[in-house]
Amino acid sequence: MRFSSGNICKSKCNILFMTKQHMRLVLPISKCFKLSKLGARRFKITSSWNPGIGHCCVANRAVAGLRDRWMEFQGIKNWEGLLDPLDDDLRKEILRYGEFIEAAYCCFDFDMSSPTYATCLYPKSSMLSDCGLDKTGYKVVKNLYATCVVQMPRWTKKTFPNLASPRSSxxxxxxxxxxxxxxxxxxxxxxxxxxxxxxxxxxxxENFRATLTCLPDDMTTSDENYDQPMVQSGLLNLYTTNTQCDQSLQDTIREEIGKIVDKYSDEALSITITGHSLGAALATLTACDITTKFSNAPIVSVVSFGGPRVGNKSFRCQLEKSGTNVLRIVNPDDPITKVPGFVIDNDIDDMAEKGTTHMASTGMPSWLQKCMEDTQWVYAEVGKELRLSSKDLCPQIINKGNIATCHDLKTYLHLVDNFVKVEHNRETH
Known part of the structure; x- marks a missing residue:
């Protein structure tokens, strides 16, 4: 794995790494982030379109590259040839979508003592500009809410009334x-x-409700060649649950996307769903729902960061058949990307591509594999994976066992910003 602007060092797994620091120099993660232009808590999205830019020829080529290749960057060819080395235009797009997630964190009221806890701090009309993102060229058209159905312990009602009250967030x-x-x-x-x-x-x-459950009929395609698509129970509840006062996240998405698709039916259109952690899993489920519900849907792509597993192999097959493009940015040092459940895959090549968190089923008796699948804990990885290790760029955060930092969105954006390519060492041992 190679990172830009630095020296080369060799890892224990016989792969070359390039970082901005010498091999002997280890910096705290806070200092590592200062090396990146994305070191601030809130990242500023700015368009590369600028009529007053000095190097107009270079800028025009960059603009033309994005304009002419946008379908490739949206995964129409499964990001073939774009990830290793990481295409610079794709890198900018990944970072741009990551910054939209940062805005979602910035807008959320985390103060449990506040009467506006779990709501959006800013009005829809000025949300992005209030987060410092006033030059995106985007306009927020809909707020999204998810509802939890987990019953909280009784003592929480007195201690944390806002926490215990059944409402959408x-x-x-x-x-x-x-x-x-x-x-x-x-x-x-x-x-x-x-x-x-x-x-x-x-x-x-809801995250701990990790057993698989069947997708409802209106989220599946009729195909007798596949078993029933299944997804994580808690995730599906978050997406489909409504209350007397609030519609479900699913209904909101379907309603809004329906309006958008109808309004811009005569234009080139793309839908990009992006999220971090739980949001990454929701992004994948949302993409599945949109491509299943709307036969006239445009290109639907997912750019996710640090997401947990979502569903079983049949769910993955449905995503692939519907043409949903999923790019998962994964830090192998982030344990969240290795849960829930475990993975059995009959495809050896696919196993090698997905990484080391899989259980080989080669040679496993079919009855045993069936028993394991019946436990509703057998998941499948989905989409195309871009693996970026924080251990390679800033090893001190791993040495100290800083799991939270490995999972932090800021870490992911920093890794994307500095990653160049994976280059295997030719030395033999």
Whole structure:
């Protein structure tokens, strides 16, 4: 794995690494982030379209590259040839979508003592600008809420009344690119659905409901060649549960996407769903729902960071058959990406591509594999994986066992910002 602008060192697993620091120099993660332009808590999204830019020829080539290749960057060819080495234009797009997630975190009220706990701090009309993201070319058109159905212990009602009350929590937003210059730069009108990660205790409890459950009929395609698609129970509950006062996240998404698809049916359109942690899993489930519900859906892509597993092998097959493009950015030092459940895969090549968190089923009796699948704990990885290890760029955070930092969205964006390529050492041992 190679990182930009630095020296080369060799890892124990016989892979070359390039970092901004000498091998002998180890910095705390806070200092490592200062090396990156993305070191701030809130990242500023700025369009590369700039009529006053000095190096106009270079800028024009960059704009043309994005405008002409946007389908490739949205995964129409499964990101073939773009990840190793990481294409610079794709890197910018990944970072741009990551910054939309940062805005979702910035907008959320984390103060449990506040009467506005678990809501959005800013009005929809000024949400992005209030987060310091006033030059995106996007306009927020819908707030998104998810509802937890987990019953909290009785003592929480007196100690934390806001926590125990059954209500929906703000979890993200839908934004549409409405700036003509940005549309020209992107080559199409882009719709972003951005989800934050786990923030409330109820959501944590939903995360622990990790057994698989069948997708409802209106989220599946009729195909007798596949077993029933299944996803994590708690995740599905978050997506489909409504209350007397609030519609479900699923209903909100379907309603808003239906309006957008109808309104811009005569334009080049893309839907990009992005999220971190729980939001990454929700992004994948949302993409599945959109491509299943809307036969006239445009290109639907997922750019996820540090997401847990979502569903079983049949769920993965449904995603692939529907043409949903999923790019998962994974830090192998982040334990969240290795849960829930375990993975059995009959495809050896696929296992090698997905990593070391899989259980080989080669030689396993079919009855034993069936028994394991019946436990409703057998998951399957989905989409294309971009693996970026924090151990390679800033090993001190691993040495100290800083799991939270490994999972932090800031860590992921920093790794994407510095990653160049994976280069295997030719030396033999």
């Amino acid at each position: 703000w979890i993200g937003y839908v934004a549409v690119c409405d700036d003509e210059q940005e549309i020209a730069r992107l080559g199409r009108r882009d719709v972003v659905i951005a989800y934050r990660g786990t923030a409330t205790s109820s959501e944590w409890l």
